[in-house]
Amino acid sequence: MSMKLYLAGPDVFAPDAAARFEAMRAACRANGFEPLTPVDTALPEGVQGVALARFIKDANVALIRRCDAVVANIAPFRGPNMDPGTAWEIGYAEALGKPVVLWSETPVLLAERTPGDGRLDAQGWMIENFGLAENLMIAINSHGVAPDFATALARLHGLTGN
Numbered sequence: 001m002s003m004k005l006y007l008a009g010p011d012v013f014a015p016d017a018a019a020r021f022e023a024m025r026a027a028c029r030a031n032g033f034e035p036l037t038p039v040d041t042a043l044p045e046g047v048q049g050v051a052l053a054r055f056i057k058d059a060n061v062a063l064i065r066r067c068d069a070v071v072a073n074i075a076p077f078r079g080p081n082m083d084p085g086t087a088w089e090i091g092y093a094e095a096l097g098k099p100v101v102l103w104s105e106t107p108v109l110l111a112e113r114t115p116g117d118g119r120l121d122a123q124g125w126m127i128e129n130f131g132l133a134e135n136l137m138i139a140i141n142s143h144g145v146a147p148d149f150a151t152a153l154a155r156l157h158g159l160t161g162n
Contacts, residue, residue: 002032002033002034003032003033003034003068003069003156004033004034004035004036004066004067004068004069005028005033005034005035005036005067005068005069005070005071005156006036006037006063006064006066006067006069006070006071006089006093007021007024007028007035007036007037007038007070007071007072007073008038008070008071008072008073008086008089008090008093009072009073009074009075009083009086010073010075010077010082010083010085010086011024011073012038012039013077013083017039018039021037021039024037024149025037027149027150027153028153031153031154031157033153033156036063036066036067037063038056038059038060038063040063041056041059041060041063043055043056060089061092064089064092064093064096064098065096067093067098068098068099069093069098069099069100069101069156069159070089070090070093070098070099070100070101071100071101071103071149071152071153071156072086072089072090072100072101072102072103073086073103073104073149074086074087074090074102074103074104074133074134074138074139074145075104075105075106076104076106076113080110080113080114080115081110081134081135082104082134082135082138087135087138090102090138091137099143099156099159100141100143101143101146101152101153101155101156101159102133102134102138102139102141102143102144102145102146102152103145103146103147103148103149103151103152104133104134104145104146104147105147105148106133107147109131109132109133110128110129110132110133110134110135110139111127111128111129111130111131114127114128132145133145143155143159
């Protein structure tokens with residue numbers, strides 16, 4: 001039985017989301033993993049607004065509970081930081097004791113991409129500067145942040161022995 005991976009990240013919002021997920025699914029299968037993605041669940045017809053949002057959250061929570069590990073894209077999304085929904089999914093998976101492997105194709109560190117003078121942001125708040133790709137609560141893990149999806153899958157192989 002292959003290990004089930006939940007693929008988290010802002011890729012669901014990309015104009016080429018279907019192609020992105022198809023490529024990631026293919027890479028997972030080629031590496032012996034079974035992919036579970038946020039776009040796998042069919043959305044109910046006629047449901048909108050808060051009810052649809054609740055359905056999507058519940059469906060993604062169910063996928064995270066079913067998976068054996070999470071591979072999360074933490075690339076900056078709509079600003080210097082990662083997608084907050086992905087951050088929540090990472091925390092939830094970690095709370096369940098599931099391995100989480102992070103990746104980002106953005107090589108610029110969080111402090112360098114946060115607008116400000118390097119010490120304070122535009123509103124005068126301190127810029128977190130630990131030489132990490134993302135907020136320390138996300139980026140501090142035993143697996144680091146892989147530079148791409150393929151490397152993240154390779155790291156997962158190293159963790160699982162698959």
